[in-house]
Amino acid sequence: MRLPEHDVVVPRAKVVVPRAIEARASPAQALAMEATCAAFLLTAVDGYARTRDVALGLVDIESLEPETQVPLERYYGCLEALSEGLAEPLVGVEIAFAMGARGLGALSFMMATAETLGQALADIFDHQALLSPAERYAYTTTSERVRLTYQPHGTPRPAHIIAAQLFLADVVLHTPLMVQGELGDLSVALHAPPAIREAMARRLGVSVVDTKGAAEVSFDAALLARPMRQADPAMHAFFVDYVDTRTPARHPHDVVERLIALVDARLTDGELRAASLARALGVSTRTLQRRLGEAETTLRQLVAARRLRRAKALLMAGRSPVQAALAAGYAEASSLHRALRRQERASTAN
Numbered sequence: 565m566r567l568p569e570h571d572v573v574v575p576r577a578k579v580v581v582p583r584a585i586e587a588r589a590s591p592a593q594a595l596a597m598e599a600t601c602a603a604f605l606l607t608a609v610d611g612y613a614r615t616r617d618v619a620l621g622l623v624d625i626e627s628l629e630p631e632t633q634v635p636l637e638r639y640y641g642c643l644e645a646l647s648e649g650l651a652e653p654l655v656g657v658e659i660a661f662a663m664g665a666r667g668l669g670a671l672s673f674m675m676a677t678a679e680t681l682g683q684a685l686a687d688i689f690d691h692q693a694l695l696s697p698a699e700r701y702a703y704t705t706t707s708e709r710v711r712l713t714y715q716p717h718g719t720p721r722p723a724h725i726i727a728a729q730l731f732l733a734d735v736v737l738h739t740p741l742m743v744q745g746e747l748g749d750l751s752v753a754l755h756a757p758p759a760i761r762e763a764m765a766r767r768l769g770v771s772v773v774d775t776k777g778a779a780e781v782s783f784d785a786a787l788l789a790r791p792m793r794q795a796d797p798a799m800h801a802f803f804v805d806y807v808d809t810r811t812p813a814r815h816p817h818d819v820v821e822r823l824i825a826l827v828d829a830r831l832t833d834g835e836l837r838a839a840s841l842a843r844a845l846g847v848s849t850r851t852l853q854r855r856l857g858e859a860e861t862t863l864r865q866l867v868a869a870r871r872l873r874r875a876k877a878l879l880m881a882g883r884s885p886v887q888a889a890l891a892a893g894y895a896e897a898s899s900l901h902r903a904l905r906r907q908e909r910a911s912t913a914n
Contacts, residue, residue, distance in 0.1 A: 677800040684742070808851055
């Protein structure tokens with residue numbers, strides 16, 4: 565039986581759920597209500613709750629598209645209500661077990677059909693940054709290690725540990741199922757009481773160490789080249805496009821304006837690649853390219869224009885051509901000279 569939206573009923577317990585909280589929200593809850601996340605997270609929570617005979621009162625949640633934006637406070641509040649009602653310290657881990665490798669919907673298929681693990685992670689973290697913009701999902705690499713991190717939104721609260729459990733368990737349980745070969749030893753870190761970390765380690769079969777920072781899974785960077793079991797470039801492109809069309813859109817000029825600021829800050833960093841710039845902006849590479857197209861430019865044209873703009877400003881300020889060229893990111897003064905000549909010819913032609 566479905567219960568009224570304001571109540572969560574569990575065996576021998578009655579717990580207030582997020583909609584009831586809204587009327588008397590703390591500052592942290594009010595902040596979370598302004599933030600949003602993808603509906604598939606709430607669907608996963610609700611699905612697990614049903615297996616435990618708990619009704620969360622999530623009216624019509626199944627009718628929502630997985631990528632629909634819902635208040636982050638509803639997600640956090642449901643995690644806390646479920647954990648409290650079941651007296652279950654590993655709710656996040658159990659939700660990950662229950663939702664399986666396809667629990668993220670189209671995102672899961674996008675990841676599974678990528679050619680390599682590196683491509684899969686880059687794509688899913690690009691999109692996750694848009695689907696849950698208030699939370700921090702990061703995928704970083706060095707020559708030796710890959711770090712996948714998750715930082716919840718707002719001031720510390722019980723939901724943060726549960727949401728971090730879900731993130732970590734999803735990576736540990738499901739990524740190895742999609743990749744050819746073994747991933748080897750995974751390093752897992754979570755800021756939580758020792759009892760929770762120890763229970764989590766037993767449930768997942770990995771060691772879980774404490775951390776003062778974001779929840780993290782790390783592994784050998786050489787594994788990024790591993791092929792995915794269901795690699796299919798055509799299907800991967802389809803799912804990337806599918807997710808892009810359902811990802812919360814930013815105005816193209818908003819993305820381009822933030823890109824300009826980022827390019828200006830990185831002009832001397834050598835070649836500026838679309839993938840790394842998109843990741844820093846929290847958008848997918850395909851979305852970045854589409855936004856540039858809507859603004860009637862390309863990344864190459866934008867970078868060239870920003871380099872030339874800086875170099876000309878430095879020349880007018882009295883810098884030598886060599887100094888201006890290097891400070892604007894040109895390899896040498898002759899590159900700046902050629903750029904100035906091209907601009908001059910274009911101006912004459914116009």
